Amino acid sequence: MSALLSAVLLSGADWLSQSMTLTLTLSGLEHRVSSLPVGAVTTLLGAPFFLYLLRRSRPG
Numbered sequence: 001m002s003a004l005l006s007a008v009l010l011s012g013a014d015w016l017s018q019s020m021t022l023t024l025t026l027s028g029l030e031h032r033v034s035s036l037p038v039g040a041v042t043t044l045l046g047a048p049f050f051l052y053l054l055r056r057s058r059p060g
Contacts, residue, residue: 013041 017036
């Protein structure tokens with residue numbers, strides 16, 4: 001179940017990162033549009049869950 005859920009999560013994060021675009025505006029350079037790295041989207045999805053697990057495991 002864990003392997004299936006992780007495959008779905010990573011596929012969803014990849015699809016989301018491909019569909020989102022960044023527009024970078026730097027002086028002297030033209031506007032460039034690129035997609036987000038899949039690791040950034042995975043981090044944004046996984047960090048809140050990781051923090052939840054940390055808070056839940058604390059005694060007190």
